[in-house]
Amino acid sequence: MRVLRGKGHVVGFMGDGINDAPALHAADIGISVDTAVDIAKESADLILLEKDLMVLEGASLRAKGLREHYQVHPDGS
Secondary structure (H helix, E strand, O other): OHHHHHOOOOOEEEOOOHHHHHHHHHOOEEEEEOOOOHHHHHHOOEEEOOOOOHHHHHHHHHHHHHHHHOOOOOOOO
16 A cells, blocks of 8 residues: 555555454455445445445446536536
8 A cells, every 4th residue: 555655546445354454444444245244334435235236337327417417607506
C-alpha cells in the first residue's frame, strides 16, 4: 500500500478474514462481503452482497448513467 500511495494511487483492498482487518482499515477503500467474519466487515468501508467485484462495475455504470441523466447546473438548479 505504501508503494502505491507513494506513487499517487488510491488503494483499495478486499478481504473477508480476521487477518485482512488491518489492511481493510488501512486502505483508502476497504471492501468486504456479507459472508465475511465480523471484524472484516467492521473494518471495511463497503460490504458487497456478492463475492464478486463485477458488482462494482455495474454500480459504477448505473451511477454514471444517473449523473448524465440528472445533470446539476453549477448554480445548483
